[in-house]
Amino acid sequence: QQQVKQSPQSLIVQKGGIPIINCAYENTAFDYFPWYQQFPGKGPALLIAIRPDVSEKKEGRFTISFNKSAKQFSLHIMDSQPGDSATYFCAASSGGNEKLTFGTGTRLTIIP
Amino acid sequence: DAGITQSPRHKVTETGTPVTLRCHQTENHRYMYWYRQDPGHGLRLIHYSYGVKDTDKGEVSDGYSVSRSKTEDFLLTLESATSSQTSVYFCAIRQDWDRGGNEQFFGPGTRLTVL
Numbered sequence: 001q002q003q004v005k006q007s008p009q010s011l012i013v014q015k016g017g018i019p020i021i022n023c024a025y026e027n028t029a030f031d032y033f034p035w036y037q038q039f040p041g042k043g044p045a046l047l048i049a050i051r052p053d054v055s056e057k058k059e060g061r062f063t064i065s066f067n068k069s070a071k072q073f074s075l076h077i078m079d080s081q082p083g084d085s086a087t088y089f090c091a092a093s094s095g096g097n098e099k100l101t102f103g104t105g106t107r108l109t110i111i112p
Numbered sequence: 113d114a115g116i117t118q119s120p121r122h123k124v125t126e127t128g129t130p131v132t133l134r135c136h137q138t139e140n141h142r143y144m145y146w147y148r149q150d151p152g153h154g155l156r157l158i159h160y161s162y163g164v165k166d167t168d169k170g171e172v173s174d175g176y177s178v179s180r181s182k183t184e185d186f187l188l189t190l191e192s193a194t195s196s197q198t199s200v201y202f203c204a205i206r207q208d209w210d211r212g213g214n215e216q217f218f219g220p221g222t223r224l225t226v227l
Contacts, residue, residue, distance in 0.1 A: 006154075032214045043202050043218035044155065089154055093214050098143055098162060098206065099170065100216055104154040 003027055004092050006103025013080055013110055021075045021106045023090035028071070030092040034100070035064065035075050038087045047088075048075075080110045115139045116219035118203050124225045131190040133222050135203030137183075143206035144186040145216065146170075146178060148199040155202065161186055193226045200224070 005024045013019040023033075034049035050057045050064040050073065057064045061078040077084055090103040115138035125131050135144060145160040147170075157170030159178040167178050175197060179187045190197055203219040 034215065036218075041221075043204075043220050046215055046217060049215065091155075098160060098214075099145075099157055100214070102155040104152060 003101045004090060004103045006090050006106060008106060009104070010107040011109070013108070015080060015082060015110055015112050017080055017110075019077050019080055019084075019108055019110070021088050021090070021108070022072060023074065023092075023103050024070075024072045025092050026071065027092070027094065027101075029094040030101075032093045033064070033066065033073050034091050035062075036089040036091065036102075038089065038105075044089060077108075082110045082112055084108065085110050116203060116205060116217065118201075118219040118222050120222060121220065122223045124227065125193050126227050127194055128192050131193050131224065131226075133188045133201055133203075133224070135186045135188070135219060137186075137205050139205070140183050141205040141207070142183075144180065145204040145206070146176075146186065146188045147202045147204065147218075148172065148197075149202060149221075150199050158188065158201075190224075193224075195226050198224060198226045 003026050007022050011019050031052055035047045036044035037047045038044040048059045048062050050066050052068050055066050063076040066073045088106045091100040093100045117136045119134045143162055146158040147155045149155050156172045158172055158176050159170055161167045161180040177189045201222045204216045207215040
């Protein structure tokens with residue numbers, strides 16, 4: 001059973017645009033929501049994470065928006081660059097749970 | 113890279129042969145994980161460990177076993193490899209709670225092909 005649904009599967013955006021990747025979850029016990037960035041041939045790297053006590057978190061050009069009532073969270077990349085082209089994964093876990101549940105990934109391409 | 117290495121990085125093997133993948137960490141983290149990554153499925157947890165000789169199953173554990181005899185090493189074994197186990201395998205460690213929470217950091221991966 002897919003507990004974290006991620007969309008879109010792939011996304012192409014022009015340089016400078018704002019790609020948005022969405023995730024929806026079912027388990028209301030989830031309280032930690034990280035995003036990972038993965039370049040070809042590399043392992044996923046933690047990008048940014050949020051807890052449900054805030055609705056938004058920014059780190060540089062990356063922003064997570066969180067909607068607890070809708071059980072959705074999204075990643076926005078401001079002023080996107082070709083170097084942001086990668087696969088992005090959302091994930092979720094619940095307090096005290098050692099395991100992360102991952103979305104299926106979004107392949108993002110930023111064209112010059 | 114959180115001091116995580118995986119070996120081998122690439123392996124081609126034949127159906128029915130045993131395969132062992134090794135994950136090594138240098139920072140004495142308690143939690144270690146094995147995931148597989150396949151197109152359309154994202155990252156799926158195979159097994160994880162919460163201490164020496166303490167392991168538990170993930171969502172896709174059938175056909176896999178693990179061992180952790182030392183804090184720094186977590187081994188994943190395919191007792192009799194099948195073509196469906198062709199995948200990229202990632203090891204991860206979890207940052208300890210007192211240092212920030214549930215962040216997991218991944219190794220570089222092992223690409224396994226079962227012919």
